[in-house]
Amino acid sequence: MSRLFPHTAYAEDQPYYKTILTSHVLYRGFQTGSAIGIVVGLSRTLLGSVLTKSKPSPFKNGAVIFSTVQRSTGVGAVIGTCMLAVILPMHMMGKEEIEWKDRSWRLLENQGQMEVDDWSLPGTVAGAAIMAARSHSGDLRRWRPIVGGAGIGSLAGVVGYLVWRYGIWGGKRQETA
Structure with a gap:
């Protein structure tokens, strides 16, 4: 996402600063x-199977575990995004324009942040697309699995980044000429 925005040499020249900061914060709330x-x-799945003997064990049916986790992930993603949609304006209320510009400029300057976005955004899109393709109806109640798939994909992208950066490269950055 960060690579979609122009990045200036100086923070005071940064365009789209509110859009950059808002999209970053909302996406982190989503994650x-x-x-x-x-x-x-x-x-919920594991404790539910232990506490109630009447339900079939989720270990016998992996689809039960995945379905519950996927729906919970979708609801959590929406709640996290909505919470930060409220918190961001409250936190930035009264801040001067240069503070918005500086924060957004620093996000674009941070190479680690750029790499996290490079890995997590494709995961988000892939997760949502896979779950949308699996959805057999246009029913609006099917939003939880699709958003859950996007959330799981996003986190899978972050895990992929962590393995790549810290597992394979040992935390070192490649020198680019």
Whole structure:
């Protein structure tokens, strides 16, 4: 996402600064909510099978686990995004234009942040596309699995980045000429 915006040499010249900061914060809210949703979905599935003997064990049916985790991830992603949509304006209220520009400029300057976006955005799109293709109806109630797939894909992209950067490259950056 960060590569979609122009990046100037100086923070005070940064265009689209509110769009850059807002999209970054909302996307991080999406990812954070997705991560919490995965934990909640796994906990709910596993604890539910232990606490109630009447339900079939989720270990016998992997689709039950995936479906619950996927829906929880979708709900968590929406809640995380909505929370940060409220928090960002509250946090930035009263800030001067240069503060918005500086924060957005620093996001674009941060190579680690750019790499995380490079890995997580394709994962988000792929996850949503796969789940949309699996959806057999145009029913609007099917948003949770699609958004959940996007959230899982996004987090899979972050894991891919971490493996690439810290597992394969040992945290070092390649020198580009």
